[in-house]
Amino acid sequence: MYSLCSTCCSDTDYTLQNAMLRAARTVDGRDVVIRVIRVGSEGQNQLDVLQCMARGPYSQATPNHAIPLFELFELEDITFGIFPRVGFSMADAYDSWAENSVGDVIDMVLQCLEALAFLHSMNMAHRDAFKDNFLVQWHPESLATDQLTISRPRVFLHDFETAVRFSVDVPPHERICTGLPLCPSFALPERYFRPVPPEVSSGNPYDPFKLDVWQFGISLIDFRTTIREIDDILVSLTEVDPAIRVSAYDALKSLAKVVSSIPPDRLNIAPVVIEVPLRDAGYAHVLTPASER
Numbered sequence: 633m634y635s636l637c638s639t640c641c642s643d644t645d646y647t648l649q650n651a652m653l654r655a656a657r658t659v660d661g662r663d664v665v666i667r668v669i670r671v672g673s674e675g676q677n678q679l680d681v682l683q684c685m686a687r688g689p690y691s692q693a694t695p696n697h698a699i700p701l702f703e704l705f706e707l708e709d710i711t712f713g714i715f716p717r718v719g720f721s722m723a724d725a726y727d728s729w730a731e732n733s734v735g736d737v738i739d740m741v742l743q744c745l746e747a748l749a750f751l752h753s754m755n756m757a758h759r760d761a762f763k764d765n766f767l768v769q770w771h772p773e774s775l776a777t778d779q780l781t782i783s784r785p786r787v788f789l790h791d792f793e794t795a796v797r798f799s800v801d802v803p804p805h806e807r808i809c810t811g812l813p814l815c816p817s818f819a820l821p822e823r824y825f826r827p828v829p830p831e832v833s834s835g836n837p838y839d840p841f842k843l844d845v846w847q848f849g850i851s852l853i854d855f856r857t858t859i860r861e862i863d864d865i866l867v868s869l870t871e872v873d874p875a876i877r878v879s880a881y882d883a884l885k886s887l888a889k890v891v892s893s894i895p896p897d898r899l900n901i902a903p904v905v906i907e908v909p910l911r912d913a914g915y916a917h918v919l920t921p922a923s924e925r
Contacts, residue, residue, distance in 0.1 A: 652817060655717065663717040664702065670711040674816055679711060681756055681795045686715075690754065697747030699767065699788040718767035718788050725763070726855055727905040730771035734857045735899030740768055741852070741866070742887060743787035748844050748880035751789070755802075757840035759794040759813035762826065763851040766790075774900055793817055796840055808837040831874050842874040845883065856904040861890045 652668045670679050684690060686701035703714040722744070724730050725737050744766050751758060758765070769785035793815035798807045812824050812832065829846045831838040849869025856863055865887050871877040878886070891899070 650817070656714075665715045665717050667713050667715060668710060669704070669713045671816070672709045675711070675793070677797065678792045678795060678815075681792045681797050682713060684754065684797070685751065685756070685792075693750065695746050695750040697743060697750070697766075697787055697789045698792075699790040715790070718790075719770050720768050721764055722766040722768050722787065723764040724771065725768070726903040731773040731776035732771055732903070733774040733900045734859070734862075734903050735896060736772040736774050737855070737903055738857065738862065738887070738891060738899065739772075739784050740766070740787050742884065742891065744789070744848060745880050745884040745887065747787065747789040748848065749884050752841045752844070752880055755798040755800060755807065757796050757809075758789065758792065758844050759796060759809070759840055759847075760791060760815075760826070761789075761844040761847040763848065775902060807840070809840045809843075810835070810837050813840075813843070829870075829874070830872055839874055841879065842877050845869050845877055845880050846871075846874070848880075854905050854908045856906055857899075858901070858904055859894065859898075862887065865890065 654666045656664050656666050658664060669675055669682065682698075682701050685696060685698035687704075690696055691698065691700060699715050699718065701713050701715060705712050705714070720730075722740055725732055725740055744761075744763070747766070748758065748761060767788045767790055769787075772785065794813040796809060812821055812828065813826075814821065814824060818824050826847075827850055829838075829843065829850075832843060846869065849866060852866055853870065855866070857866075865878075865883060868878050869883060
């Protein structure tokens with residue numbers, strides 16, 4: 633049984649920023665999030681993705697970072713999902729209250745890329761893969777303790793409202809989308825506030841897997857490690873031409889190789905946040921820490 637709880641989350645918590653979400657506490661004391669998944673036939677695609685990624689046979693796979701789906705229940709024509717409440721948003725990983733080092737943030741970035749790479753290997757694309765849709769168990773804050781953190785928090789990918797799933801029978805060159813990645817939360821184009829890459833704004837069919845890479849990369853556009861090899865990989869995520877834009881898997885491999893060659897203490901430095909001219913042209917939401925919204 634689940635009871636609604638208004639005290640288990642603060643007003644700035646991610647669970648209270650979306651009308652589709654409500655924080656709750658189970659009778660045995662577990663903090664969870666109850667989310668509307670489907671209303672009538674609307675949201676069926678999200679339900680299908682969650683059934684496979686968050687509840688199905690692949691839900692326990694190590695590279696799968698989809699937030700677990702504990703339970704589904706229905707009320708009339710509305711389907712609700714019950715998920716664990718994960719502590720923090722990756723939007724606060726840097727340029728916010730958390731005193732994370734470059735190493736802390738890059739570990740999260742690697743997990744985000746792993747999440748996208750696994751999702752893509754399952755013929756699914758998220759289409760809203762900005763950093764604020766990744767949750768992290770806790771922030772290591774290695775700079776606050778002035779020591780290397782031994783344990784690392786796990787990163788989870790959530791909010792699959794805009795996700796698409798392709799049948800294995802669909803050839804790779806036909807796994808395409810057109811138009812803005814709209815969903816019930818923002819169903820009208822004029823209410824879509826996220827930045828979009830050129831291939832989406834063109835109105836032509838586009839590769840949704842490359843869109844995920846661009847979205848994640850653009851939400852890190854103001855982040856620099858001051859380590860050229862790492863920063864070059866992060867910048868490559870936002871390559872304008874999707875035909876030569878790196879895939880999530882290739883970015884993961886390249887970044888992991890570079891990071892493994894760097895002594896850990898060299899990563900125990902503060903991130904650099906740069907000014908982004910496009911902050912006032914649609915990028916503000918993906919750059920603003922969750923705690924400041």
